Structures are given as C-alpha cells and as structure tokens.
Amino acid sequence: MFDQWDFLHSENEGLVNFSQPLNAFESSKPMANDQPPVKNLGSPIFDSPTSLRRCNSLKLLSPKCEQGAEVALEDTQKKMDWIEQDFESELLKRADIRIRELQAYSAFADGLSQKTDEIKQSLSSIKTSFLVSESKLNEFSETCNALGTEEEAFSRLANDIGEGLSYFAPLKELIRVFRHPPSDLVSRSSFRNYILQINRCIDFLEKNTDFQESEFYLSQYKRLLTQGFTMFKNHFFRLIKLASEQVAQSAKTMQIDKQLESSIFYSRFSAIALQIRPLLIEFKKSISEDTFNFTAFYDFYLQTRMRLLQPVLSSQIRSFFLEKSITSFIQKSLAILQLTFFDESRLFNEFFDETNEKFTEYWQNLCETFYEGSRSMILREKNLTDLCEVCSYIRSFQNSIAEGDREEIGKELATHLTPVVFELQNRVIFLVQATIDSEIQNYTPADDDLFPDMNKGTELFNLQNLGLNDVEEKVNANVPERLAMAQGWYPVVQKSLIILSKIYRLLDSNVFDDIALEIIHATIGSLMEAYEYFSSKNDPQIARLFFIKNLLVLKEQLSSFEIQYAHIQAGVDFKKIWDRVREWRSNLRGILQLAYETFPKFINNMVDSRQELNEYLRFAVNGYVETAAGSFTSALKAHDPNSANEFKHRLDKVESLHEQISSYLTESWIEGLLLQAVYEETAKYFRDYYNTLSAEDIQALETTELNHETNQNVSKSLEDYLDYIAVPFQRCNESLPNDKASI
Known part of the structure; x- marks a missing residue:
C-alpha cells in the first residue's frame, strides 16, 4: 500500500530550515550536505521508482476493486494537488529569501565599490601630493649641494691662500736668523729645520711662478740656501780638521804597529758622521752639483784621511818588504789592506751614503806603497814556482771576496788587486818564455x-x-x-x-x-x-x-x-x-x-x-814498424822459395823485439799494439812474396824449414803460413800482464 507518511517524510527531509536569520553574508551560503537542489513537480517526485511502483500496483487491481480504486485515486490526486500547492509556496518562499540575499549582496557590493572608489581617489590625491613634495625636495637637495660645493670651493681657496702664505711668511724670520747667526747654529737641530723649510719654499715657488712677487721671494730663498750651504761647509771642514788633530795627537802615544789595530782612526769620525750626514743628504737633494761644488767635501775628507793613514800604512808595508819573501809580503800586505779597506769604505758610506770615483782614486793612492813594493819584488823574483803560488793566492783571494757575503763596496777590493795580478802574469809569462828558450828549445x-x-x-x-x-x-x-x-x-x-x-x-x-x-x-x-x-x-x-x-x-x-x-x-x-x-x-x-x-x-x-x-807520432810509429818488419822480411826474395829458410830463422828474434819494446814502454797495451802492427806489416810483405811464387815454387816452399815443424805430408795454404808466422807474436802477446791486443 502507498504510505503517505513515508512520502511526506521523505520529501520533508530535504526541506531547508529557513528559520535562520539573514543577518550575515556567510549564513546565506547554501550548505552542501543540508540542502539538495530544488525539485519540480514533474520529475523529482513522481518520476521516482517508488511512485511508479505504487502506480503500477494500482493498475493490477481486479475489476472488483476498480471503483474503490478510482475513489482512492481521486483522493490521492487531491492530496497531490495540495502537496504541489504547498510545495510551490515553499519554493516561492525560498526564492524570496534568495532574492533578499542577492539584494543584500548587491547592496554590500555597491557599498564596497563606492568605498573602493573613495579610497582610490584618496590614493590618487596622496600620490599627487607626494610628487609635489618630491619635486620640492629635489629642488632643496640641489640647492644644498650647490651650497656645499660653494662651501668646499671657498674652503679650498682659504686653505690654498693659507698654504700659499705659508711659503711667503717665513722669509722675514729666516732672514733675521741667517743675518746674525749664532756660532753653533749648524750644530743645532733647528738648522736642519730651516734648511727643510727653505727647500720646501723653493720647490713651491719654482712650480708656481704665477704668484705675485714669486721671483723676488724665490731669489731670497736661494740666497738663504747658499748662505746655509756655506755655513755647513765651513762647519764640516772645521769638524773634520778638529777630529784629525785629535786623532794625530792620540796616535803619537801609540806604537805604529798598534795604531791600525785600535779604533782611534774611526771612532771620532763616526761621531761626526752622525751629525753631518742628514744635512749633507738634504743639501744634495735640493742643490745640484753644477750649482755648488760638492767635490770639496770629498776632497777635504779624503785628503785628511790620507794624511792620517798613509804614513802608518806605508810603514807597515815597508816592514813586510824587509822579509825578502814575495809570498810573505803579499799575504801580510793583503791581510792588513783588506781590514783597512773595509773600515775605510764603511766610514766613507757613513758620511756620503755612496762611493764614487774619488774614493777609488783615494784607495789607489793609499796603496801606492803596496803597488811599488809588489812590483819591485815581482821583477826581482826569478823562481817561477813562487810567482805561481803568489798569483794563485791572489786569484783565490779575489774569488773569496767576490763570492763571499760582503757588501758591494767590499767586493771592489778585488778590482784594486788587478794591477798586481797583471804584473805577476807578465812576469810569469816572461819566465816561461825564458824557460822555453833555455831549457826546451836550446x-x-x-x-x-x-x-x-x-x-x-x-x-x-x-x-x-x-x-x-x-x-x-x-x-x-x-x-x-x-x-x-x-x-x-x-x-x-x-x-x-x-x-x-x-x-x-x-x-x-x-x-x-x-x-x-x-x-x-x-x-x-x-x-x-x-x-x-x-x-x-x-x-x-x-x-x-x-x-x-x-x-x-x-x-x-x-x-x-x-x-x-x-x-x-x-x-x-x-x-x-x-x-x-x-x-x-x-x-x-x-x-x-x-x-x-x-x-x-x-x-x-x-x-x-x-x-x-799526431803527425810526428804517426811518423815514428810507422818508421819503427816498417823497420822492425823489414828486419824479418828482408830475407824473402821474389821467386826464391829457399829464402824462406832465412826468414824462418829471423822470426826467432821476435822475442828480442818484444824485450826492446818493453824496455821503453811499460804499458802492456802499447806493447801489444806495436807487436800487432809489426805482425800485420810482416804478414803483408809475406803475402806479396807468396803471390810472386809459381806452383813449382810453392811446392818447393813446402820443403823448406818454414814447413818442418808441421806435417810435411799435408799441403799448406797461405793462411797456414800466416798462422805460423803469428805464433811467436802470439807468445809475446800472451806474456803481457794485461792482454788488450790479440794477434
């Protein structure tokens, strides 16, 4: 039977609960599991399998029941009409609710769009204001930069003016100081500051000649520099002279052989160099040697040192000269010259910072006594061995200095010995030539x-x-x-x-x-x-x-x-x-x-x-070999087989030949080579002799003594005879201690 309650219940389960308020946007959204899609009257209900099944059951009723069925059908139709009406009203309500929701959505969207437009307008207004502010800020920044640039320019100008004035302002004070200088001005530390200041001003004025009165100030500063240089030169001469007098006075109380071993010649001058060198370097930087004569410093210093050292050094070298031995003289002189040279070169560098040709000339003059003494002893020396030993000693001395861990100036000592080496080599060559003439050629x-x-x-x-x-x-x-x-x-x-x-x-x-x-x-x-x-x-x-x-x-x-x-x-x-x-x-x-x-x-x-x-050696060897072989083969006569008898007897003298060779040559390999050469020459001559013999002569040769020691019943060939000739040479060769040549 058709169950009305089931139908209504099943249909009402799908209805939406419309009791919820429409006060929020999220509450109006349909839920996926609570609300099915809206059904129409045609298909959603009556097309279902349950309805069809129920309708078909009505058609299968018996005729007796058809009248009752029609009544029931009418009732059902009425109920269906009522359901449809109720359902349509329900749909209208739901549609009304949807419309109201959509209207609310539309009103909300319109309000949101309006507010968005207002915000957009506000942002556009803010952007415009920002651009205006940015433009004004850029203008302000450019103005500040221009002001900063002008300020820097004015600051540089002020600094340049101050710096420029610093090169002109000191002139008055410097003129006052140099016009009436104190006696110890050069020895004071302020003197070097004055010179530095004058050099700085001169350098600036030479580079900036466009200043007003720059020529006048430049000439004044140069005049002051010249005056300072003159003061420094006089001070230098005075200090060197005073030190020299003090050293000479102290040296008088010492023995000559002890003076060079002490430090009196260097300690006082080293103290002066500490004071003089900075000023001298400063003057050399600012003054060219064309303008001022710096050689006066070198000359005065080296002349002073020459007056102090030359008497002492010459006396020492002369004492070595009295020993009359060139080897002892050279060795002792080089020892003292080496120490003196290193001390002098180091002291010179303390003053002038570098060596020049003046120092080389000074050292050559200082060693003049050594040069004269060595030259005299070399010319008087007649012993070649002693000269070679001295020359070897000097060359070794030069190599040890050049290859040692010395300063560059120290290595120059080797070059100062070159004249002595030349004298020795010339004397050695002269004695060698004399020896060649007397003991070799004559x-x-x-x-x-x-x-x-x-x-x-x-x-x-x-x-x-x-x-x-x-x-x-x-x-x-x-x-x-x-x-x-x-x-x-x-x-x-x-x-x-x-x-x-x-x-x-x-x-x-x-x-x-x-x-x-x-x-x-x-x-x-x-x-x-x-x-x-x-x-x-x-x-x-x-x-x-x-x-x-x-x-x-x-x-x-x-x-x-x-x-x-x-x-x-x-x-x-x-x-x-x-x-x-x-x-x-x-x-x-x-x-x-x-x-x-x-x-x-x-x-x-x-x-x-x-x-x-080699030509003379070949001449001697060939002459000996030919003569020795000829002493054996001279008995052989062409076409004469009987001459082999005499040849055989002469071969017995090979042992005597070996004794003759060994009496002069103690090397076994040389003896073997000579014996080999004599045998080859002898064999060559016998081969020529054998070729001159006829068949009958060869048969006759087999009856000679040359064939007695072998089997006479066997015919002999040329090689057999040559082997027989080689026998005595082989015996001599085998007797040698070291057999290096085989026959």
Whole structure:
C-alpha cells in the first residue's frame, strides 16, 4: 500500500530550515550536505521508482476493486494537488529569501565599490601630493649641494691662500736668523729645520711662478740656501780638521804597529758622521752639483784621511818588504789592506751614503806603497814556482771576496788587486818564455837521456797524482817532477808539463792557450832533434822507441789541460814587394807596380798543434814498424822459395823485439799494439812474396824449414803460413800482464 507518511517524510527531509536569520553574508551560503537542489513537480517526485511502483500496483487491481480504486485515486490526486500547492509556496518562499540575499549582496557590493572608489581617489590625491613634495625636495637637495660645493670651493681657496702664505711668511724670520747667526747654529737641530723649510719654499715657488712677487721671494730663498750651504761647509771642514788633530795627537802615544789595530782612526769620525750626514743628504737633494761644488767635501775628507793613514800604512808595508819573501809580503800586505779597506769604505758610506770615483782614486793612492813594493819584488823574483803560488793566492783571494757575503763596496777590493795580478802574469809569462828558450828549445840531449833509470812499477800515464782536477784546482809542483823522473821521461817533456801544471788556471784562457801551444811546438821540435841525435849515435830503432814514448807521454798528459789546440797564426808576406823591387831595377813598369804594391800582404794560417803531434807520432810509429818488419822480411826474395829458410830463422828474434819494446814502454797495451802492427806489416810483405811464387815454387816452399815443424805430408795454404808466422807474436802477446791486443 502507498504510505503517505513515508512520502511526506521523505520529501520533508530535504526541506531547508529557513528559520535562520539573514543577518550575515556567510549564513546565506547554501550548505552542501543540508540542502539538495530544488525539485519540480514533474520529475523529482513522481518520476521516482517508488511512485511508479505504487502506480503500477494500482493498475493490477481486479475489476472488483476498480471503483474503490478510482475513489482512492481521486483522493490521492487531491492530496497531490495540495502537496504541489504547498510545495510551490515553499519554493516561492525560498526564492524570496534568495532574492533578499542577492539584494543584500548587491547592496554590500555597491557599498564596497563606492568605498573602493573613495579610497582610490584618496590614493590618487596622496600620490599627487607626494610628487609635489618630491619635486620640492629635489629642488632643496640641489640647492644644498650647490651650497656645499660653494662651501668646499671657498674652503679650498682659504686653505690654498693659507698654504700659499705659508711659503711667503717665513722669509722675514729666516732672514733675521741667517743675518746674525749664532756660532753653533749648524750644530743645532733647528738648522736642519730651516734648511727643510727653505727647500720646501723653493720647490713651491719654482712650480708656481704665477704668484705675485714669486721671483723676488724665490731669489731670497736661494740666497738663504747658499748662505746655509756655506755655513755647513765651513762647519764640516772645521769638524773634520778638529777630529784629525785629535786623532794625530792620540796616535803619537801609540806604537805604529798598534795604531791600525785600535779604533782611534774611526771612532771620532763616526761621531761626526752622525751629525753631518742628514744635512749633507738634504743639501744634495735640493742643490745640484753644477750649482755648488760638492767635490770639496770629498776632497777635504779624503785628503785628511790620507794624511792620517798613509804614513802608518806605508810603514807597515815597508816592514813586510824587509822579509825578502814575495809570498810573505803579499799575504801580510793583503791581510792588513783588506781590514783597512773595509773600515775605510764603511766610514766613507757613513758620511756620503755612496762611493764614487774619488774614493777609488783615494784607495789607489793609499796603496801606492803596496803597488811599488809588489812590483819591485815581482821583477826581482826569478823562481817561477813562487810567482805561481803568489798569483794563485791572489786569484783565490779575489774569488773569496767576490763570492763571499760582503757588501758591494767590499767586493771592489778585488778590482784594486788587478794591477798586481797583471804584473805577476807578465812576469810569469816572461819566465816561461825564458824557460822555453833555455831549457826546451836550446836543450842539448845527453847519452843518459836515451837510457834513463825507470821504475817499472809506475805506469806511463798515471795522472791521478797530478791533482789537476781538485776542487781548489791547485797543483803540487813537485808531484809531476817526481812522477816524470820515476817513469824516465825526457827532461824536455818533464819541464814542459811542469810549466803547464804551474801556470794552469793562473793565466787567462787565451794567454794560457798561446803559451801552451808554444810549449808543445817547442817540445816536439826538441824531441825531433833528440831523435835525430840518438839515431846518429845509436840504434835508430831505439831512438824511435824513445821518440814514440815521449810523444805518447806528451799527448796523453796534455789531455788533462783545457787547451784550444787550433789557432790562427798571423804573418806578413813580403814576396810581392821583393819581386817588384827586382823588376824596378830592370824597367819602369816595375817602379809603377812597386808604387801600387808598397804595402805587404797580411796572411792568416790555421795551425793545429794536436795534428802536428799526431803527425810526428804517426811518423815514428810507422818508421819503427816498417823497420822492425823489414828486419824479418828482408830475407824473402821474389821467386826464391829457399829464402824462406832465412826468414824462418829471423822470426826467432821476435822475442828480442818484444824485450826492446818493453824496455821503453811499460804499458802492456802499447806493447801489444806495436807487436800487432809489426805482425800485420810482416804478414803483408809475406803475402806479396807468396803471390810472386809459381806452383813449382810453392811446392818447393813446402820443403823448406818454414814447413818442418808441421806435417810435411799435408799441403799448406797461405793462411797456414800466416798462422805460423803469428805464433811467436802470439807468445809475446800472451806474456803481457794485461792482454788488450790479440794477434
């Protein structure tokens, strides 16, 4: 059955509670869960599944019930009409409420829009007022900036005026002070302030000549500066003179050898330098040396020091001169000069802040006694060893000063010793030239030189004891001489190497190269003369071994020296002049040619001493090898197989040849090389001899003594014979202590 209550209840559940007041904007908003959408009469109610189901149930009733159903339907229709009417009224109420809400919203929005317009107008008015205020504030700021700029300009102008007046105002006071100066004005601290103030005013007026009366004030200030400079110079001279008198008076009470050790020559002058130096520096900044003579300060100071030190220093150096030893004189003199130089240079810097040529000249004059004494002793010294030791000592002294932690002025002492080094080097060169002439070029060979006493235990080229490569580069002159005598070197070779070892590192490289090349050339020439002399009186082979040995010694030991062997030898060619003189005697054309070719022709020849040494060594070795091989092969005759018998007997003398070589050359590798060369020369000649033999001669050769020691039933080739010839040479080679050459 249709339940009316359920329908009404279900429909009334969806009605909105309209009892809420419309006094707020938020209360008028529909709620999502409380109020469903408004339903119309057509679909929301009667289209629901419940209504349709109920209507269909009415249609299925039986005919008996149709009348009752129609009545019920009418009642239902009436109820439905009433519900619709009630529902429409309810909708109208709700619509009215919505309208009132919308009207309230509209009124509120209108009020809000009106207030927004009012606020906008107020903001626009405020903006306009702000822009006006900003414009006025900018104008005020510009006015303030202009006033500030003017104030700064006036302030600068006032400062410039005050500063400008500060350069003109002191003139009156300075004139008053310098017109009647007190006697101790220069020694006061205010004097330096006056000079500083005058320099500042002069500098300003020279840069700003557009001031009124600037020329007048500038001339007045310069006059005051000149007057102050004159006062300072007189004060300087007075102090230096007073200190000199006090020092001289104090030195009279002391012994001469103790005066330089004391501080009396420096303490008083150092006290004066503390007072004088600031003023002198200030005057040098403001006054050019062209305007004022600053050299007067240097001259007076250095002359005063010269009068004080020269007698004492000269007396000390003369006392060293009396010892008659150049080594002692140089060492003691350099020791005292070094101390004096450092003290003098330091005192000079305390006064003048820098050295100049005046101090260099002063020191050279102060050392004149040392220069004269050293020059005299050097010229009288005839011992080359002592001169080399002195020269080496001075060079080491110079290097120690130049490389040490000294002031720059202290290092100048090394340059003042250069004249002494030049004198020593010239004297060394002179003595070396005299030694070359007397003991090398003019040496007369003696018979004992060919067979010297030799120590077999020493090697020919043992150069380690020479000490040429030591750190100090100092050579013990006795070592080369003892080594040379022990190994039987020719005296000329001994003297040459000893001279080179003494002067090595003492002379400039160019000078040493020239002397070394001259010594090498003279030594080779002397060896050649000795070889010719011994060849005429003794066995030429012995003379050749003598020549080879000494050339090898000279060549090997020269490698310890750094020598530029190649040099240019300049000369003058007068050949064309003499040719023109001879033509001039015969015709006029010769006179004209003589006029054109009056000057001689300068020629340059490249000379290599090493090449010269090698050529002589090659000449001696080849001569010895050819002669030694010829002593064996001279028995061989072409086309004569029987001559091999004599050749075989001569090969037995190879041992004698080895003894001859070892008697001169103690180096086993040199002996092996010579034996190898003799064998190769002998084998070469035998090969040529073998090629001259015919087949019959070769068969006959197999019957000679050269083939007796081998199997005669076997045919022998050339190589077999050469192996047989090599046997005695191999035995000699195997007997050598150090076999460095194999045959």
